[in-house]
Amino acid sequence: MGQARRKEKEKQPESPPEPSPGQEPVPPQAWQKPQGLTRRGWAVLVGVILFIQFPLIHYVLLRGDREVTAKVPYSQDFDDASVVGRDFFSVGGYWRVMRGELLAPGVKNNPLWLQAPLPDDVAIEFDVRSEMPEGDIRVEVFGNGVDPASGYTLVQGGWNNSTSVLARLDINAPSLDVLKRRAARKAESGGDGSLAGVFADDTRVRVEARNTPVQPGRTYHWRIERRGTLLRWSIDGEPFLELDDPRPLKGAGHDRLGLSGFESQIFFDNLRVDTPERLPARAARPAAPTPPPGPFADDFNRDTLGDAWNVTNPDAVKLVDGALVVELLHNRPVWLKKPLPRDATIEFDAWTDSPEGDIKVEAWGDGRSFYSGDLRLQYTATGYVFIFGGWRNSQSVIARQNEHTPDRSVRDGAAVVPGKRHHFKLTRRGDTLAWELDGQPFLTLKDPVPLEGARNQFFGFSGWKTRVHFDNLKIEPLAP
Numbered sequence: 001m002g003q004a005r006r007k008e009k010e011k012q013p014e015s016p017p018e019p020s021p022g023q024e025p026v027p028p029q030a031w032q033k034p035q036g037l038t039r040r041g042w043a044v045l046v047g048v049i050l051f052i053q054f055p056l057i058h059y060v061l062l063r064g065d066r067e068v069t070a071k072v073p074y075s076q077d078f079d080d081a082s083v084v085g086r087d088f089f090s091v092g093g094y095w096r097v098m099r100g101e102l103l104a105p106g107v108k109n110n111p112l113w114l115q116a117p118l119p120d121d122v123a124i125e126f127d128v129r130s131e132m133p134e135g136d137i138r139v140e141v142f143g144n145g146v147d148p149a150s151g152y153t154l155v156q157g158g159w160n161n162s163t164s165v166l167a168r169l170d171i172n173a174p175s176l177d178v179l180k181r182r183a184a185r186k187a188e189s190g191g192d193g194s195l196a197g198v199f200a201d202d203t204r205v206r207v208e209a210r211n212t213p214v215q216p217g218r219t220y221h222w223r224i225e226r227r228g229t230l231l232r233w234s235i236d237g238e239p240f241l242e243l244d245d246p247r248p249l250k251g252a253g254h255d256r257l258g259l260s261g262f263e264s265q266i267f268f269d270n271l272r273v274d275t276p277e278r279l280p281a282r283a284a285r286p287a288a289p290t291p292p293p294g295p296f297a298d299d300f301n302r303d304t305l306g307d308a309w310n311v312t313n314p315d316a317v318k319l320v321d322g323a324l325v326v327e328l329l330h331n332r333p334v335w336l337k338k339p340l341p342r343d344a345t346i347e348f349d350a351w352t353d354s355p356e357g358d359i360k361v362e363a364w365g366d367g368r369s370f371y372s373g374d375l376r377l378q379y380t381a382t383g384y385v386f387i388f389g390g391w392r393n394s395q396s397v398i399a400r401q402n403e404h405t406p407d408r409s410v411r412d413g414a415a416v417v418p419g420k421r422h423h424f425k426l427t428r429r430g431d432t433l434a435w436e437l438d439g440q441p442f443l444t445l446k447d448p449v450p451l452e453g454a455r456n457q458f459f460g461f462s463g464w465k466t467r468v469h470f471d472n473l474k475i476e477p478l479a480p
Contacts, residue, residue, distance in 0.1 A: 111258025357389025
């Protein structure tokens with residue numbers, strides 16, 4: 001039996017009843033708007049909204065009368081969970097104290113503002129760590145106590161842990177170099193060529209540092225200090241970034257400290273706020289003297305690696321039959337403590353019995369960084385990465401810090417021969433890196449902005465999963 005057609009299945013609207021004989025037809029009634037809320041209903045609704053949003057409305061409309069529940073000098077070790085509600089204010093984020101530390105659990109750029117006016121000249125110190133590979137530790141100083149980016153914003157390891165900035169009013173502002181070029185052009189036309197001549201009260205600008213990633217789980221000690229127009233930021237006792245602001249943000253609306261973050265899980269502790277005179281900078285612990293750059297050789301014919309090496313993953317490193325062996329290293333290099341010459345050759349032997357290849361070293365890195373985040377995510381190195389037979393022995397590369405970006409030098413195809421001792425020779429001269437393999441040219445990379453200086457002068461054996469043997473390391477400086 002056939003199914004009824006769709007129109008036959010649909011319910012038809014009922015027709016109005018036919019009028020009785022002699023009865024006048026009833027005209028259809030016009031549509032009337034349903035009755036809405038009464039004035040009393042609207043008043044109740046508005047009252048509920050105002051009641052719920054009162055704290056935010058109060059701060060938005062009455063910023064000049066912001067609440068003060070703390071004062072400078074201020075010291076906080078976060079042993080008392082009630083301090084968040086007593087001494088601080090935020091418009092969002094589940095800020096809370098956990099095990100004696102202040103936790104910012106992905107607060108999405110909602111600072112936790114200290115309810116104490118800052119002096120114009122101030123020193124701020126605290127300990128902080130990020131538990132996520134994204135890094136992205138943030139702090140705001142001389143803000144208005146409500147809005148993010150209302151003062152100076154300091155970001156360590158932002159933009160997927162690639163860049164750190166000290167920014168005035170906007171973390172995405174133009175670089176200070178842009179203002180300097182503008183001042184130079186003004187001077188050429190006879191105007192005021194100083195930085196003050198191109199600065200206004202609402203000028204947005206930033207200074208930045210690249211290649212300084214946050215190591216997940218590592219605790220950093222921050223110090224932020226302003227004297228007059230100069231704002232300085234130090235990490236672990238070493239100068240990091242600074243901004244000399246001809247029009248320093250200060251006074252009402254620019255006198256609050258805000259701890260912040262974005263998606264990372266960040267812990268703050270040991271907060272101190274005072275004047276620079278009453279809170280002098282702590283002397284940095286003297287580091288072990290660094291030997292001068294120069295020749296170096298190691299044949300690994302001993303029982304222990306020794307003090308010449310900084311091993312960032314001890315469980316994955318050992319000496320076997322006169323060779324350095326790494327396995328499941330997970331981008332935690334074995335760093336040589338002796339610095340590399342600026343221009344040098346690095347030679348060594350390397351081999352693996354695995355058909356997956358993946359022999360890796362890092363050169364002209366910082367000598368201490370390593371990956372400790374989620375193993376599913378990528379690692380950003382601090383130097384140049386040389387990968388032989390990576391990606392299951394399908395590709396070899398020279399990469400500047402990030403081994404996945406398109407600016408790499410790449411050679412496709414299987415490369416590593418399982419069980420064969422390959423001889424590497426890496427040469428750096430000026431802006432060019434050259435890699436010879438088994439006596440033949442293999443890859444080159446030209447870097448218009450070469451990595452150099454104190455943060456880029458160390459060599460490390462690295463790797464991911466594969467068991468790899470290294471031997472007969474020899475480093476020689478190039479003649480000028």
